[in-house]
Amino acid sequence: MxxxxxxxxxxxxxxxxxxxxxxxxxxxxxRDLPWRKTMDPYHIVVSEILLHQTTVKTVQPIYEKFLDTFPTIQDLAAAPLEAVKYITDPLGYKVRGSWLHQIAQTVVNDYAGQFPQTLEELLALPGVGRYTAGAVLSFAFGNDAPIVxxxxxxxxxxxxxxxxxxxxxxxxxxxxxxxxxxxxxxxxxxxxxxxxxxxxxxxxxxxxxxxxxxxxxxxxxxxxxxxxxxxxxxxxxxxxxxxxx
DNA sequence: AAACCGGGGAA
DNA sequence: TTCCCAGGTTT
Structure with missing residues (x-):
């Protein structure tokens, strides 16, 4: 090469x-990781945002606890922000709790609970940059999208x-x-x-x-x-x- | 382009 | 102690 x-x-x-x-x-x-067992875009987004600059080992239990507490994106959208931050804040980069909360509300209110499937729409979500958008497109929707x-x-x-x-x-x-x-x-x-x-x-x-x-x-x-x-x-x-x- | 956000694990 | 971790946003 x-x-x-x-x-x-x-x-x-x-x-x-x-x-x-x-x-x-x-x-x-x-590796066999929890978020590799699903193609649910909600689960993928949760995992990817929790994984920002955070090790796999650290995220794993928090990821399980998060989805256990908010099983659907509607649950997350309806929850008080404090309940979300209570779970995510211990990871550091404490803005991520509100990002996930905002994403849930946007998807529920503006997209009828269905995640957008275009790069442009995904990038408009808070906390979603080129990497996270590519992860959603490839992992959840099976698109031939790159990630770096x-x-x-x-x-x-x-x-x-x-x-x-x-x-x-x-x-x-x-x-x-x-x-x-x-x-x-x-x-x-x-x-x-x-x-x-x-x-x-x-x-x-x-x-x-x-x-x-x-x-x-x-x-x-x-x-x-x-x-x-x-x-x-x-x-x-x-x-x-x-x-x- | 650089600063900022952050706790936690490994070397 | 420093380096690094499934980045993104703000200045």
């Missing part, structure tokens, strides 16, 4: 290989040789363009989850597990780091394993 900046740089053959490797790995090693969260940002940034740590507009545009170009037709739900799990479990922020990465052989970042860095990375993980996780 060559270093790419635009989707025109993608080689169709190599892209197909990449998609296959990532999907196969996901079917073997992917911190995991995807890092994984495809490294693999395709994009300077993912820089936050300027051009880099972000490139990452989104690549994320959109690599989604396999009709498989966005599974593939987007796979990309996130790769970022969370293999292509980690610190000390990535290149040793067990299914696409390491064509990773630009690994090539740039060189053989010596790659070897050190492997040795680090071997020592770690010897000490017993």
């Amino acid at each position: 060559k270093r790419i900046k635009y989707k025109a740089d993608l080689d169709a053959q190599q892209l197909q290989w990449f998609q296959r490797q990532v999907l196969d790995w996901y079917r073997r090693e992917g 969260d911190t995991n995807v940002n890092r994984f495809i940034g490294r693999y395709f040789g994009i300077e993912y740590k820089r936050t300027n507009a051009e880099i972000q545009h490139q990452l989104w363009a690549v994320a959109e170009a690599i989604v396999p037709t009709g498989q966005a739900r599974e593939f987007n989850n796979a990309l996130m799990d790769m970022g969370a479990m293999v292509c980690t922020a610190r000390k990535p597990y290149c040793l067990v990465c299914p696409v390491s052989q064509s990773c630009i970042q690994l090539q740039d780091d060189g053989v010596r860095a790659a070897e050190e990375r492997v040795q680090y993980r071997i020592r770690e394993r010897a000490q017993g996780s």
Whole structure:
């Protein structure tokens, strides 16, 4: 795989290989998470907003408690804001409780309880940016919509040789363009989850597990780091394993 | 483009 | 202690 900046740089053959490797790995090693058992857009939105800058482990019990307390979007819309914040505030970023409350009221009052299914309408909801909108479109509605969260940002940034740590507009545009170009037709739900799990479990922020990465052989970042860095990375993980996780 | 919001876990 | 976490909004 060559270093790419635009989707025109993608080689169709190599892209197909990449998609296959990532999907196969996901079917073997992917995480089984509560919000992956549903396609209800209400459940998806709740999970995604709770997951903003918040770890999966921290969110899981809160997610269960939230839906247990507000089983339907009508329940959430009718609840007092304080009851919502009581559950969500302990996570930090305390504005998220009111975001969810407002979203519920908007969907119930303006959309007859049915979530909007267009990018534009979703982006108009409070607390819903490009990532969350893409998550709803792909996870709930099965659209071939891309997502770029911190995991995807890092994984495809490294693999395709994009300077993912820089936050300027051009880099972000490139990452989104690549994320959109690599989604396999009709498989966005599974593939987007796979990309996130790769970022969370293999292509980690610190000390990535290149040793067990299914696409390491064509990773630009690994090539740039060189053989010596790659070897050190492997040795680090071997020592770690010897000490017993 | 940079600041801001935040508690919690891992290194 | 620092770094990082399924981001988005405001300045």
